[in-house]
Amino acid sequence: MIENTRYAVKKALELGATEVIVKGVDSCNQQVRFSNNEIDIAKTWFETVLNIFLVYERRVVLTEIRNVEIIDETLKQAVKLARISKENPEYGGIAEGPFKYPDIESDPGLRGITDHADYIMAAINTATEHADTTFGALQVVNERVALSTSQNVEVQDEKTSIELSIRAFSQKEASGHSVTCSSTLKGFDPEKAGKEAGEFARLARDPVQGEEGTYDVILSPLFVGSILNYSVDMTSAFNVLAGRSMYGGKIGEKVASDAVTVIDTPRGLATMRTDDEGVPTTDTHVIEKGVMKTYLHNTSTARAMNTETTANAGLVKPEPLNIWMLPGDYSTEELFQNVKNGLYLTNTWYTRFQNVQTGDFSTIPRDAILVIKNGEIVGSTKNIRVSDNMLQLYLNIEAVAKEQKVVHWWAEVGFPCISSHVLARNVHITRSTE
Amino acid sequence: MDEDRAEFAVDAASTLGALYADARLERQERNDIMLKNGVLDAASTYVNEGIGIRVITLKGIGFSSTCNLSKESVRKAVKEAFKQAESCRRKAPPRLSEEKRATAVWEVPQKENLSDIDAQQKVDNLLEVDEAISSSGDIPGRMLNLTDKQTKKLVVTSEGTKVTGILPVLICSYFLAVKCGSQVEQSMRRFGRAGGWEGFEQFHVAKDGQHEVEMLQRLMKEGEKSPQGTMDLIVGPDVIGIICHESCGHPMEADRILGREASQAGASFMNEELLGTRVGSDEVTVAEDPTIEHSFGYYGYDDEGVKSRRRLLYKEGMINQFLHNRESAARMGTTSNGAARSSGYNREAIVRMANTFLLPGEYAEEELIEGVNRGIYMKSYTEWNIDDKRYNQKYIGREAYLIEHGEITCMVKRPILEITTPGFWMAVDARGKDLMFRAGNCGKGDPIQEMDVLYGGPTTRLREVFMR
Numbered sequence A: 001m002i003e004n005t006r007y008a009v010k011k012a013l014e015l016g017a018t019e020v021i022v023k024g025v026d027s028c029n030q031q032v033r034f035s036n037n038e039i040d041i042a043k044t045w046f047e048t049v050l051n052i053f054l055v056y057e058r059r060v061v062l063t064e065i066r067n068v069e070i071i072d073e074t075l076k077q078a079v080k081l082a083r084i085s086k087e088n089p090e091y092g093g094i095a096e097g098p099f100k101y102p103d104i105e106s107d108p109g110l111r112g113i114t115d116h117a118d119y120i121m122a123a124i125n126t127a128t129e130h131a132d133t134t135f136g137a138l139q140v141v142n143e144r145v146a147l148s149t150s151q152n153v154e155v156q157d158e159k160t161s162i163e164l165s166i167r168a169f170s171q172k173e174a175s176g177h178s179v180t181c182s183s184t185l186k187g188f189d190p191e192k193a194g195k196e197a198g199e200f201a202r203l204a205r206d207p208v209q210g211e212e213g214t215y216d217v218i219l220s221p222l223f224v225g226s227i228l229n230y231s232v233d234m235t236s237a238f239n240v241l242a243g244r245s246m247y248g249g250k251i252g253e254k255v256a257s258d259a260v261t262v263i264d265t266p267r268g269l270a271t272m273r274t275d276d277e278g279v280p281t282t283d284t285h286v287i288e289k290g291v292m293k294t295y296l297h298n299t300s301t302a303r304a305m306n307t308e309t310t311a312n313a314g315l316v317k318p319e320p321l322n323i324w325m326l327p328g329d330y331s332t333e334e335l336f337q338n339v340k341n342g343l344y345l346t347n348t349w350y351t352r353f354q355n356v357q358t359g360d361f362s363t364i365p366r367d368a369i370l371v372i373k374n375g376e377i378v379g380s381t382k383n384i385r386v387s388d389n390m391l392q393l394y395l396n397i398e399a400v401a402k403e404q405k406v407v408h409w410w411a412e413v414g415f416p417c418i419s420s421h422v423l424a425r426n427v428h429i430t431r432s433t434e
Numbered sequence B: 001m002d003e004d005r006a007e008f009a010v011d012a013a014s015t016l017g018a019l020y021a022d023a024r025l026e027r028q029e030r031n032d033i034m035l036k037n038g039v040l041d042a043a044s045t046y047v048n049e050g051i052g053i054r055v056i057t058l059k060g061i062g063f064s065s066t067c068n069l070s071k072e073s074v075r076k077a078v079k080e081a082f083k084q085a086e087s088c089r090r091k092a093p094p095r096l097s098e099e100k101r102a103t104a105v106w107e108v109p110q111k112e113n114l115s116d117i118d119a120q121q122k123v124d125n126l127l128e129v130d131e132a133i134s135s136s137g138d139i140p141g142r143m144l145n146l147t148d149k150q151t152k153k154l155v156v157t158s159e160g161t162k163v164t165g166i167l168p169v170l171i172c173s174y175f176l177a178v179k180c181g182s183q184v185e186q187s188m189r190r191f192g193r194a195g196g197w198e199g200f201e202q203f204h205v206a207k208d209g210q211h212e213v214e215m216l217q218r219l220m221k222e223g224e225k226s227p228q229g230t231m232d233l234i235v236g237p238d239v240i241g242i243i244c245h246e247s248c249g250h251p252m253e254a255d256r257i258l259g260r261e262a263s264q265a266g267a268s269f270m271n272e273e274l275l276g277t278r279v280g281s282d283e284v285t286v287a288e289d290p291t292i293e294h295s296f297g298y299y300g301y302d303d304e305g306v307k308s309r310r311r312l313l314y315k316e317g318m319i320n321q322f323l324h325n326r327e328s329a330a331r332m333g334t335t336s337n338g339a340a341r342s343s344g345y346n347r348e349a350i351v352r353m354a355n356t357f358l359l360p361g362e363y364a365e366e367e368l369i370e371g372v373n374r375g376i377y378m379k380s381y382t383e384w385n386i387d388d389k390r391y392n393q394k395y396i397g398r399e400a401y402l403i404e405h406g407e408i409t410c411m412v413k414r415p416i417l418e419i420t421t422p423g424f425w426m427a428v429d430a431r432g433k434d435l436m437f438r439a440g441n442c443g444k445g446d447p448i449q450e451m452d453v454l455y456g457g458p459t460t461r462l463r464e465v466f467m468r
Helices: A002-014 A068-084 A116-127 A190-203 A221-233 A237-241 A299-304 A332-337 A390-395 B004-016 B071-086 B119-134 B198-203 B205-222 B237-249 B326-331 B365-370 B421-426
Strands: A019-035 A038-056 A059-065 A133-149 A153-171 A174-182 A213-219 A262-265 A284-288 A322-325 A341-345 A348-355 A360-365 A369-373 A376-382 A384-389 A397-400 A405-409 A413-419 A422-431 B020-036 B039-057 B060-066 B103-107 B141-157 B162-180 B183-194 B229-235 B286-288 B311-315 B355-358 B374-378 B381-386 B392-397 B400-404 B407-413 B416-420 B428-431 B436-444 B449-457 B460-467
Touching: A002 A019, A002 A038, A002 A068, A002 A133, A002 A153, A019 A116, A038 A068, A038 A116, A038 B071, A059 A068, A068 B039, A068 B119, A116 A133, A116 A153, A116 A190, A133 A190, A153 A190, A174 A190, A174 A221, A174 A405, A213 A221, A221 A262, A221 A322, A221 A348, A221 A360, A221 A390, A221 A405, A221 A413, A237 A299, A348 B183, A360 B381, A384 A390, A384 B392, A390 A397, B004 B020, B004 B039, B004 B071, B004 B141, B020 B119, B039 B071, B039 B119, B060 B071, B119 B141, B119 B162, B119 B205, B162 B198, B162 B205, B183 B198, B183 B205, B183 B436, B198 B205, B205 B407, B229 B237, B237 B286, B237 B311, B237 B355, B237 B381, B237 B392, B237 B421, B237 B436, B237 B449, B374 B392, B392 B421, B416 B421, B416 B460, B421 B428, B421 B460
Parallel strands: A038 B060, A059 B039, A213 A341, A322 A413, B103 B162, B229 B374, B355 B449
Antiparallel strands: A019 A038, A019 A133, A038 A059, A133 A153, A153 A174, A213 A422, A262 A284, A262 A322, A341 A369, A348 A360, A348 B381, A360 A384, A369 A376, A384 A422, A397 A422, A405 A413, B020 B039, B020 B141, B039 B060, B141 B162, B162 B183, B229 B460, B286 B311, B286 B355, B374 B400, B381 B392, B392 B416, B400 B407, B428 B460, B436 B449
């Protein structure tokens, strides 16, 4: 792979490109999906692709090559496209290497595992102790990455991960969802995920129609992971510059409560030692004790904003690696004890904004929505929506639990997160009329 | 594209002992242009080629794909798909519905071939649109995207089906953050068409964007608080379109009803027992039709080689017909109605919508308004969402007006409709004759598959719904 990325860089420069990044990914990823306690389909994808970022005098072109026999031809077309393209005066270059990198962290034990069905059955078995039916997916990722650039970068990396998502139903409208996600087989616990999903499904039995109002809420790590995804993506300098962010002009300002510190980190489910420019990845404090510290940058956006790259370069725009909300001092039980009348929201989906600059949004809690009275779960409810302002929701976070969980789930938690239960006060809840 | 590879894959699977196998060989050429605040941020060009193989054995369904089309690599993928099928441990063998064997070639014609338009012309045309829009107001944040893609797809099955499809598509979209004093409002719109470059003119993106800027500025200057209470509501084609998609199309997808998507894109409040029962008023007939020429969701045959056709999901207010691929149809004891689609060779073909819309009626827009004593006219929307069983939904108006005594009296800010699926459809009282469509992007499947879809309908009147 590194031979191909090296060759492609050399060839692109010969053809007239002024800066080049070639990221090669060789992957064999697997997925098993199940529903109604049975496996529906098992899949394997073999992919080898060279992703190319190429610049000719501030004219940026992206392309990819899946057939190494047409590297020369594809690069010729890409350089031709760059030459007739328009100059991007905002383009600020790519990182100058070489760099030193930490050791590769991957789990060879995740290569070629064959006992997917056993893991799934383990999760189903624990879930069905309290639930009737289960649905979900197991995914195993094995990727080898090679990166070469025109700016003296050459680095290889490996990425492994395994994750299982399980949703259990005890009644048609009583469900629970849980995930187990790890970059190593050792950290993967399908029984625990199944048990949690089943337990939520049990607690969610016989839900009553929810009522509108302002509630104190406990948000689960899965829920927190979802809102972190939407909000931290808005800290990408690309989105800020495009006007697609509620964080524009807010560096140094209070954007969350003191309880909230959010770090972008290379350690988590998506463990990686370099960004797409070859800059060694590092922890970036995005929000510290509620104060906005930085946007996520690549070299180009950093120069445009007169700062340093945060090593978050994707080939198109800066992106989070793993989003980590730092743990607080409370146990999860203590959070519950601080709720007199409230709700426990265990999952959410379909978050949409009225206006990304103001942060007005709504999201729909799904799976178990549990009623809390005097710190205890006393029942379940259904058919409600969180209709609020995202910045205000972060300001209303009073406490973060110390127990942490890695979460990653479908499109809702697309960037992996390390999150906790949080307690938020005065959250607006609405519902549909019949 | 070496078409023999697809037949080679299917033969190899049969040799291994597959009960059934199909192969989808695809090649897609795609070009994108992205303007950010009037500057060409990046241009891209991709050729994506590969093959996906589905194998069914007594123990399950396996799928594998590869972008390496050498015989050795395809054989390896077939073996892997077979091995994966055997690992599934199904209690009963999976089944597909019985369908007619098909041999066909379909293609969407282009007046101006997308391949003949060079990048410079596309960039220039997009910059002209950007300039026209940006000159109409204070727009501190704007993104414009243009994508053209040409896909050639061959579906071969072990039952003898062989279908080739050629689909050129043009897409343009914008995001605008419009400022007025200290206020900011946003607009996102998408335009899409199957066909050639001639579609760009037909989109009228500049005119549409200018209207949005002017409308949002007027809204910020003059818009009044939207009243709360039970009142009549008129929704424009944009709004009825998204509602058709979310609260008719999605719940009628049979794979959701069966739970196949339950842990990801969600389930459905529907079940087989509800077929033939009422969900809306007599005015409600929602069609799902991939056969509309040059439509964004057009296809001649689906990705299982089943001929496309019009389906009526809700018919005169009754729950009429689910959307099926061969797997869901077999599970429900019926036949496919050609709804299997995949976003690429490396994704399984699952149940998807194409073009979903409420059939039009006979009223003029003015007549619908005249019939409202006090209500809201919601022409377009900003935030929307729906729960994963497709029952509780919310739409917030972007361009919206107050109607008093049969006349529009002022603009109103962000009226909110939060209602159940039957609650909405039962309140429909009259339909306009102005059928219009909007291009959309639908996400479903795991890994998520983004699909080109169209949705629409006429201006539609509802009686006595709760607004805030």
